[in-house]
Each structure stands twice: as C-alpha cells, then as structure tokens.
Amino acid sequence: MAKVFFPDHLTQYTAGVRELEVHAESFRDLVAQLEVRYPGISQALLGKVAVAIDGDIIHDPFLDPVRADSEVYFLHRIDGG
Amino acid sequence: MSEAREFKVVGTRVIRPDGVDKVTGRANFGADFALPGMLCGKVLRSPYAHARIKSIDTKQAAAIEGVYAILTGADFPKVGHEEITGGEGGGDFADLATNVMARGKVVYHGHAVAAVAATSAAIADAALAAIKVDYEVLKPVMDLDAAMADGATLINERMFTEGLPEKPTRPSNVAAFMQFKRGDITKGFAEADVVVEGTYCTPTVHQGYIEPHACVASINQGGQATIWCCTQGHFDVRSMTAKVLGMDVADIRVIPSEIGGGFGGKTTVYLEPLAMLLSKKSGRPVKMTMTRDEVFRASGPGSATKSVIKIGAKKDGTITAMSAWLAYEAGAYKGSPMAPGAMCVFAPYNVPNFLIDGFDVLVNKAKVAAYRAPGAPQSMYACESLLDDLARKLEMDPIDLRLKNAVSEGCQASYGPKFNAIGFKECLEAAKAHPNYKVKLGPNEGRGVAAGFWFNAGMQSSAEVHINENGTVTVIEGNPDIGGSRASMALMAAEELGVPYDKVRVLVADTESAGYTNTTGGSRVTFATGMAVIQAARDIIAQCKQRAAATWGIEVDMVDWQDGQVIPKPGVNADVKPLTLAAIAANAGRTGGPLLGRASLNARGAGPGFAVNIADVRVDPETGKVDVLRFTAIQDAGKAIHPSYVEGQMQGGAVQGLGWALNEEYVYDANGVLQNAGFLDYRMPVASDMPMIDTQIIEVANPTHPYGVRGVGEVPIVAPLAAAANAVRAAIGVRIHDLPLSPPRVLAAIEAANG
Numbered sequence: 021m022a023k024v025f026f027p028d029h030l031t032q033y034t035a036g037v038r039e040l041e042v043h044a045e046s047f048r049d050l051v052a053q054l055e056v057r058y059p060g061i062s063q064a065l066l067g068k069v070a071v072a073i074d075g076d077i078i079h080d081p082f083l084d085p086v087r088a089d090s091e092v093y094f095l096h097r098i099d100g101g
Numbered sequence: 102m103s104e105a106r107e108f109k110v111v112g113t114r115v116i117r118p119d120g121v122d123k124v125t126g127r128a129n130f131g132a133d134f135a136l137p138g139m140l141c142g143k144v145l146r147s148p149y150a151h152a153r154i155k156s157i158d159t160k161q162a163a164a165i166e167g168v169y170a171i172l173t174g175a176d177f178p179k180v181g182h183e184e185i186t187g188g189e190g191g192g193d194f195a196d197l198a199t200n201v202m203a204r205g206k207v208v209y210h211g212h213a214v215a216a217v218a219a220t221s222a223a224i225a226d227a228a229l230a231a232i233k234v235d236y237e238v239l240k241p242v243m244d245l246d247a248a249m250a251d252g253a254t255l256i257n258e259r260m261f262t263e264g265l266p267e268k269p270t271r272p273s274n275v276a277a278f279m280q281f282k283r284g285d286i287t288k289g290f291a292e293a294d295v296v297v298e299g300t301y302c303t304p305t306v307h308q309g310y311i312e313p314h315a316c317v318a319s320i321n322q323g324g325q326a327t328i329w330c331c332t333q334g335h336f337d338v339r340s341m342t343a344k345v346l347g348m349d350v351a352d353i354r355v356i357p358s359e360i361g362g363g364f365g366g367k368t369t370v371y372l373e374p375l376a377m378l379l380s381k382k383s384g385r386p387v388k389m390t391m392t393r394d395e396v397f398r399a400s401g402p403g404s405a406t407k408s409v410i411k412i413g414a415k416k417d418g419t420i421t422a423m424s425a426w427l428a429y430e431a432g433a434y435k436g437s438p439m440a441p442g443a444m445c446v447f448a449p450y451n452v453p454n455f456l457i458d459g460f461d462v463l464v465n466k467a468k469v470a471a472y473r474a475p476g477a478p479q480s481m482y483a484c485e486s487l488l489d490d491l492a493r494k495l496e497m498d499p500i501d502l503r504l505k506n507a508v509s510e511g512c513q514a515s516y517g518p519k520f521n522a523i524g525f526k527e528c529l530e531a532a533k534a535h536p537n538y539k540v541k542l543g544p545n546e547g548r549g550v551a552a553g554f555w556f557n558a559g560m561q562s563s564a565e566v567h568i569n570e571n572g573t574v575t576v577i578e579g580n581p582d583i584g585g586s587r588a589s590m591a592l593m594a595a596e597e598l599g600v601p602y603d604k605v606r607v608l609v610a611d612t613e614s615a616g617y618t619n620t621t622g623g624s625r626v627t628f629a630t631g632m633a634v635i636q637a638a639r640d641i642i643a644q645c646k647q648r649a650a651a652t653w654g655i656e657v658d659m660v661d662w663q664d665g666q667v668i669p670k671p672g673v674n675a676d677v678k679p680l681t682l683a684a685i686a687a688n689a690g691r692t693g694g695p696l697l698g699r700a701s702l703n704a705r706g707a708g709p710g711f712a713v714n715i716a717d718v719r720v721d722p723e724t725g726k727v728d729v730l731r732f733t734a735i736q737d738a739g740k741a742i743h744p745s746y747v748e749g750q751m752q753g754g755a756v757q758g759l760g761w762a763l764n765e766e767y768v769y770d771a772n773g774v775l776q777n778a779g780f781l782d783y784r785m786p787v788a789s790d791m792p793m794i795d796t797q798i799i800e801v802a803n804p805t806h807p808y809g810v811r812g813v814g815e816v817p818i819v820a821p822l823a824a825a826a827n828a829v830r831a832a833i834g835v836r837i838h839d840l841p842l843s844p845p846r847v848l849a850a851i852e853a854a855n856g
Contacts, residue, residue: 025517028280029264067186072518076706076805079560080186084705093517096279096440097186098556100623100815101308101365101471 022090024050030069030094033061043088047071047081050092070095111596111808114745117588118607119359128359131315131331132390139317140169142372142379142389143225145215145232146399147207150241150465150773151256154205154234157215162231167224169383171232172216174204176378178347185341192369192468196434198345200468201374207236208256208433209467210774211398213371218379218387241465241773245407245428248274248462256433256463276435277461281443281515289422289454293413297491301483302839303822304766305405305430308472309757309785312361313396318376319386324348326380328355328373333363333581334620338373339612345374353377356611357581360621364757365471366401368620397778401470402767404429404437408483410446418497418505422454423447427480429461432468437461441556442476444516445819446484448554449525449711450506452515465773471622474555474815478758478822482840485551485823490836499550499827500533500713514709516556524737524801525552525711531797532713537733546719546730549827553712553819557812558623559704563616564633566594566641568696572683574598574605576634579618580626582609584814585746589627590634592742593808597638598682599665616701624812627742628803629704635807640698641682648692649680706805710816712736714755716824720832725848727763727829732821733795739803739811747813752794754817760786761818762825764841784843 021041026034034040035058044050055062071081072093078084079097086092122128159171180198203212215232219225240254247253253274261269264278290296316330326348332338335355343350360367372389379387391400409426425446429437443459472478492499507526513519532538532550542548565577576594580586591605598605609615618630642662649667650657655677659670666679689696717731734751741747764784768776777783802809822840829847830836835854837846 027517028282032266068184073705075518075521077518077556077559078703078705079558080703091519095517096444098441098444098558098623099368099471099475099560099620100555100558100625100812101363101368101473101475 021088022050022086022092024092027094030061030064033058033064044086046086047073047084050086065094070097108596110602111592111742112744114743115588115592115602117585118591119582119587123359130312130361131358132313134317134329134358135388136317136319136386139386139388140218140220140379140383141222141225142216142218142376142387143222143229144213144375144395145229146395147203147210147212147214149207149236149238150210151239152207152236153239154203154207154214155237156235158233159215162217162228165224165228165231167220168217168228169385170218170379171228172202172375172378172382173214174202177202177345180345192434192436194344197341197369200434201345201371209465211395211467213399216375216379218383218385242274243464243769243773245405245430245462245464248464249428249460256465260435260463274463275460276431276463277439279440279443279459281457282455283515284454286422286424286454286456290413292421294416295491295494296411296413297487297494298411299483299487299490299838301408301410301486303406303479303482304840305466306403306761306765306767307397307783308364308366308403310362310364310366313391313393314367314372314400315390316373316376317386317388318373318380320377320380324352326353326377328353328377329358330355330373331358331360331367333360333367333583333622335581335612336579336617337368337620338370341370342373342377345370346377354611354613357609360581360583363583364473365475365622368471368622369401371400393780394778397783398775399467401432401468403472404431404469404476404479406430406479408480410483410487412487412491414491414495416495418495418502420450420452420506423452424455425457425480425484427457427459429476429479430464430466430469431461432466433463434468435461435463437469438471438476442480445477445554446480447515449508449552451508451512455515473754473757473818477553477555477819478761481553481819482822482826485820486826489549489823489827489830500529503552504529521708522801522804523709523711524799527799527801528711528713528735528737531735531799532715532733535715535733535735535797537731537795538715540717540731542717545722545832546717547828547831549716549824549831551714551820551823551827553714553816555624555710555816555819557628557707557710558625559629559707560619560623560625561703562618562630562633563701564630564637566634566637566698568641568682568686570686572600572681572686574600576605576607577610577615578607578630578634579610579615580621580630583621584750585743586626588746589631589742593631593634594638597635598641600682624710624814625707628707628806628810628812631742631810632704632806633700633702636700636702637698640700641696644696644698645682645685648685651692652680653677708739708803708805708811710737710811710813712816712820714820714824716821716828718825718828718832720829720847722851725844725846725851727842727847729759729792731792731795732759734817735797735799736813736816737799737801737811738813739806740800740809741798742808742810744798747798748796750813751796751817755794755821756786756791758818758821759791759825762822762840762842764843766841
C-alpha cells in the first residue's frame with residue numbers, strides 16, 4: 021500500500037487526516053480512490069498541485085506509476101524563474 | 102537513470118556557438134527586429150499608484166495625423182477568472198489581462214491605461230499627451246504592515262483570503278494564507294537550551310536584466326498573427342496573448358529573439374497583447390519597446406518581504422524547533438512566491454518540530470514576477486541570518502552548526518518528501534576545507550557563511566535531432582538560450598552520437614517549428630530539455646542500428662553502437678566493417694529516408710540544488726560602505742555539462758544576490774511613486790564593485806538524469822544575501838535586520854552601537 025501524505029491546505033478535504041495508505045498503480049488511480057473517500061478532493065489535486073512520488077517531484081502528474089511501497093506527497097507547484 | 106560513465110565531450114569547456122555574435126553586436130535581440138510599414142507603439146501609464154478611472158477621452162489623440170490606432174481597456178475582451186497553471190504565485194488570467202491594460206481602476210504607478218500606434222515615436226508621444234484621463238485618486242497601500250492592518254484601504258474589494266481555516270466574511274488585502282507544520286512546536290522550543298528570534302525585511306527589487314521588454318506584432322486580415330519578442334518562454338507568450346485577446350493559439354506564431362537576461366522577469370506578457378491589438382486595429386505591424394523607466398515601473402519586480410524567524414537548539418547545536426512568519430508582497434494582483442519561500446526556508450535542515458505561516462499580500466506596486474529561485478532568497482536570508490546569530494550564541498563554527506543539522510539522502514524535507522541523493526553536506530565540507538575560509542581578516546573586516554536551497558524544475562520539453570547528409574547534426578529545441586544552453590545541448594548530443602562538438606548545431610525554434618516546451622526557467626533546461634535531446638539522440642542511434650543491420654543483412658540484435666558508429670557484434674562475418682554516422686546518413690535515402698530523432702517528455706525528478714557561500718567584507722566605519730573582499734560560491738551541480746557556464750551561473754547569482762544584499766531597493770514616495778526608476782539611482786553592482794567570485798562545483802549525481810544533471814541557475818542567488826549580512830555583522834559587531842545594507846543604514850547601525 022502506498023503511503024499518501026497531505027499538506028495542511030488539503031486537510032480540509034480529508035477531515036483533518038494527514039496520512040493514509042492507498043493501493044494504486046498510478047497517480048490517476050490514487051486520485052480516483054481518494055475521491056471515493058473524500059468527495060471533491062480530486063478537484064483540488066488534478067492540475068492544481070505537484071506531487072512527489074518517492075522523492076521525485078512531478079509538476080503535472082497523471083499517469084505516473086505508484087508502487088506498493090511508494091511515498092506520495094502533494095506539494096505546491098514550483099516553476100522557478 | 103544516471104549511469105557511471107566516462108564522458109568524452111560532456112564536462113569540457115567548449116566555446117558557445119552564440120558567443121561571438123553576442124559580444125560583437127551581431128545577435129538580434131527583441132528591439133532589433135523591424136518590418137516594412139511598421140508602426141511605433143507606446144503606452145500611456147498611470148501617474149497614480151491607486152485611482153479609479155472615471156473617463157478616458159481619446160478623440161483629440163485620434164485626430165493627430167500619423168496616429169493609426171488607440172487602445173484602452175474597453176477594446177479588450179473580458180477575461181474570466183482562470184488559474185495560470187505555470188508559476189508558483191498562482192496568478193489568474195483575469196488579473197494578467199487587467200495588468201496588461203487597466204480597466205476601471207489603476208493599481209500601481211505606471212499601470213497601462215491606453216496605448217497608441219503611430220508612424221513615429223514623436224507622433225506616438227504627442228498622441229499619448231493628447232489622451233485625457235479623469236481619475237479619482239485613492240489612498241495607496243505601499244507596504245506589508247499597512248496592507249495587513251485592520252481597516253486597511255482595500256486594493257481589491259472583492260478579494261477574500263484563501264486558505265484560512267474558516268471562510269472569511271470580510272475582504273482583505275491578504276490574498277492567501279498557507280501553513281506548513283511538523284511535530285509539536287511548543288514542545289520543541291521547550292526542549293531547547295537556547296532560543297533566538299529575529300525580524301527581517303527585504304525590499305522590492307528588480308531582476309535588472311539589461312535588455313528591456315520589446316516585441317513586434319503583425320496580424321493579417323485572415324487573423325494569422327506573428328510575434329517577434331524577447332522572452333524566456335515563447336509558448337507562454339502564445340498562450341497568454343491568446344487568452345488576453347480571446348484568440349486561438351493556432352492563430353499565433355511566436356518567434357523568440359536572443360534574450361539579454363530575464364531571471365524570471367520575462368516569463369509573462371506586458372507588451373505583446375497590446376502590440377497585437379494595435380496591429381489588428383491599424384492593419385500594420387507594430388513595434389513596442391519599454392524604456393528603462395517603464396521596465397522598472399511596470400514590469401514585475403521581486404517581492405518585498407517581512408519574516409519573523411525563531412529557532413531553538415540544544416547546547417550542542419541540535420535544532421529542536423523552528424518557526425517562521427512570512428509575508429510576501431504580491432504587487433497589485435495576487436500571486437507572490439510566498440509558497441516556495443515557505444517551502445525553502447527550513448529545507449536544508451532536519452527539523453523535528455516546525456511551524457511556518459505564509460501570507461500573500463497585495464500592495465499598490467507592479468505585480469511581482471518570478472525572480473531567480475522565487476521567494477527563496479528572502480526567507481532564507483532571514484533564516485540563515487538567525488542561524489549565524491545562533492552559532493555565535495552557541496560559540497560554534499557556523500559551518501559546523503549547519504553540518505550538525507544538515508539534510509542528506511533519506512532525510513525528510515520540510516516541504517514533504519524524502520530527499521534522494523543530494524550534495525548539501527558535501528558543499529558544507531568543501532566550504533570548511535576551502536582556503537578562503539582560513540584567510541586571516543584585518544580590522545573592520547568580517548566573514549559570513551550561508552546556505553541556499555532551490556527545488557529545480559522538470560516539466561515538459563521536446564527535441565528533434567536531424568542528421569544531415571554528411572553526418573553533421575542539427576538539434577531543434579524550444580528554449581531561448583539565456584545561460585549557454587545551446588552549447589550544453591550540443592555537448593549532450595555530441596556525447597550520445599559520438600561526434601565532435603563542432604559538428605552539432607542547435608536551433609532555438611519558434612512555436613510552429615519546435616514541439617511544445619515549457620519556459621526557460623526553474624533551472625530546468627539543461628536537466629529536462631537536455632534529457633529530451635539525449636532521448637532524441639538515442640532514437641537516432643536505434644535507427645542507425647536498424648539501418649546498418651538491414652544494410653548488412655543481419656538481425657539488429659547482432660549490431661552495437663560504439664564511438665559514433667555501428668559495429669557488428671562478435672561472431673558476425675569479418676567482412677562487415679563498422680558504419681559511421683556519416684556513412685549511414687549518406688546512404689539514408691536508400692535505407693528509409695532522412696534520419697530524424699524525436700523526443701518529448703514531462704521530466705520528473707529534478708534533483709534539488711544546494712549551495713554554500715562564504716563572504717569576506719570590509720566596512721568603512723566612517724561611511725558605512727561595504728566592500729566585498731572575497732566571495733566563494735560552492736554548489737552541487739549533479740554533473741556540470743559545461744563547467745564554465747555552471748561557474749558563470751554561480752558567479753552571476755552571487756553578484757545579483759550581493760546587489761540585493763548591499764544596495765538594491767525600490768524607493769517610493771508617500772504617494773507610491775517610484776523615485777529611482779533607472780540604473781543610476783537603482784544601484785546594481787558592476788564589475789568594478791566586485792572581486793573575482795571564486796567557485797567550486799560539487800558533483801553528486803542526480804539519479805533521475807542520464808548524466809546526473811541537476812539545475813544550477815537559481816540556487817546561486819539564494820545564499821549571498823545572508824552571507825553578506827553575516828559578514829557585515831561580523832565586521833561591525835551588530836546585526837542589521839533589514840536589507841539593503843547600504844552605506845546610510847550601515848553607518849547608522851555603527852553610530853547607534855557606538856552610542
């Protein structure tokens with residue numbers, strides 16, 4: 021099960037839950053499962069935030085694979101200058 | 102994945118292909134382009150920092166002979182609220198449109214209220230003078246304290262703070278709140294033997310690129326348009342201009358010129374939509390060029406900030422808790438780099454308990470733009486200054502204090518994920534061992550150390566590699582070359598294909614000639630576009646192997662690629678001789694047509710960048726002037742594709758950061774009018790102000806890049822602010838919390854300390 025971590029600004033969707041485990045094979049699957057648990061959260065995730073899967077930051081995630089032992093963190097998007 | 106390999110051309114210091122043209126004046130920049138029949142476009146700007154536009158009368162201006170078109174906000178389509186997905190500030194297309202041309206209200210001095218196109222600059226000036234604007238002047242809000250105060254004048258009466266735990270009931274100048282936390286902050290401070298706290302302010306600053314914003318736009322009667330402009334990202338110019346004008350991106354072609362600096366400031370649009378609409382109204386091409394005064398007043402500067410930092414530590418230097426209260430000015434529209442500033446502030450350190458509150462705040466200044474590692478220099482200036490005071494209080498070497506708490510591979514970053522391979526400790530150890538750290542200092546001299554961090558970005562890139570009929574190579578990509586990226590792309594293509602560097606040419610192509618590519622920014626080009634070039638070159642190699650195998654009449658798995666040629670594997674008929682890239686290219690027509698390799702990707706895993714700086718300064722006790730005696734920049738580059746250009750980034754970032762630390766600031770009068778909109782009064786460092794910046798590149802390979810590359814362009818500007826401030830603190834014996842450390846401020850601190 022992948023471990024998913026929510027930053028403070030997303031805990032409004034998760035009733036304060038900051039960490040949970042999800043079985044998913046891709047970021048898309050993961051978001052779909054989160055949407056089932058926390059209706060409305062996908063609106064705040066897809067196209068809105070970046071994600072770090074096992075330490076690799078992905079600016080616009082969708083099909084990116086998630087492993088059973090992955091750690092997934094949602095992040096504010098960073099572009100830089 | 103990064104491979105342990107011996108490089109043949111990567112890591113060499115070749116001459117950049119665009120260098121000679123740039124130093125001899127032959128290169129074409131934004132303002133150099135011209136078309137027959139072209140008109141001169143100019144902008145009428147607000148004389149007030151905050152005012153309602155009651156009316157605009159353009160009749161008299163329109164009657165002037167030679168005036169072909171006049172624009173006001175009424176000529177633009179309404180743009181709905183939609184988040185701009187690029188940019189950490191979280192901007193909004195509706196705000197972008199209103200920033201380009203005011204509608205109903207002006208919100209900073211220099212805000213565009215009208216534009217004209219005329220046959221000459223003099224006629225355009227006369228037309229601007231003839232436009233009558235009736236304003237209702239409002240009170241400007243010019244700093245964070247005023248903007249955040251109860252009862253503050255509102256810049257946007259419809260803006261409610263986003264991100265608060267409870268939905269606000271009243272509008273505010275605070276556009277957004279963010280909080281990051283870990284552990285138990287109260288317990289963490291209770292466990293500390295020593296607690297230090299400080300409040301730090303940084304001023305509004307400009308990126309200071311030498312080349313002003315400039316463009317030419319031309320639209321034909323069929324609605325097909327072309328823009329020639331200087332930009333860090335021509336695909337963004339296309340999408341932003343299309344959005345502001347309600348056009349289809351397919352109708353706009355953007356051709357980038359050479360670029361004379363950007364540093365994040367050329368990642369948005371100011372003139373392009375105006376020139377396009379003026380062209381549409383006039384039926385002629387229209388050229389617009391900002392004056393230096395306009396660049397300072399009406400392009401996007403870097404945020405002014407206020408930071409309150411608190412650190413608790415054990416006697417041995419182990420940090421137990423850190424807290425930060427960070428407010429960033431956004432300018433007149435929401436979207437400061439508060440979030441990355443908050444995510445960076447404690448990023449280099451293992452902190453079990455922290456709390457970070459961030460605020461994005463509107464003021465009546467030009468909307469901020471990205472500025473090299475946006476948000477990080479300000480917050481990390483505050484944190485790294487306070488760490489220096491903590492080291493002094495603990496009687497510890499400042500590098501040892503940082504080493505004691507430094508993150509390394511496997512540590513959890515304060516912004517969330519665990520770090521993969523990083524080189525922070527290696528940078529700190531290199532700093533401690535550096536000869537410059539041991540140089541004896543004289544009277545009125547001081548030494549400061551500071552660390553810097555930046556995430557670096559990946560994102561979307563495309564590349565094509567074409568093999569010409571003689572085996573030479575053309576690389577086509579879509580990132581304007583700011584820091585020598587043509588040379589870096591050519592080096593990577595040459596490395597993969599086994600050809601000499603000078604047999605590779607790189608074309609920075611326009612929006613219709615290159616695949617979509619994100620902006621040149623975020624320290625992403627050598628990492629992400631470089632990865633695309635490597636993949637495109639490997640596509641070529643795969644094709645060469647197939648064609649050679651077909652030529653020899655053997656299976657493709659019986660051939661290999663080595664040193665720029667296809668070779669038969671052992672066991673193949675001895676009569677089969679290796680085929681070079683040139684030989685395969687010469688025969689390409691008979692083996693399937695031209696050799697063309699392609700790659701497009703969304704790069705993940707841009708390895709974070711760390712830097713450590715050592716500054717030595719001398720302070721004149723009679724004038725307060727600070728001279729930089731030595732400056733040492735140490736940085737993890739992952740793998741330096743072209744070491745000279747990595748060193749150039751480190752040196753340029755150091756000098757920009759030192760300017761920010763020592764002299765640069767926007768100075769406004771009580772009415773919000775900028776008083777120093779020119780390089781004479783906005784004091785940036787010049788070569789004669791600076792010593793040679795010493796550099797040391799550390800190479801801890803980024804495991805997600807084929808060569809181990811991590812971005813290098815932004816982190817160099819993060820540490821110099823605190824390194825200089827800490828050196829001044831050491832020299833004069835008192836801490837100055839607000840930047841810049843200009844002579845009057847330093848002298849006042851010396852005099853106050855001396856009673």
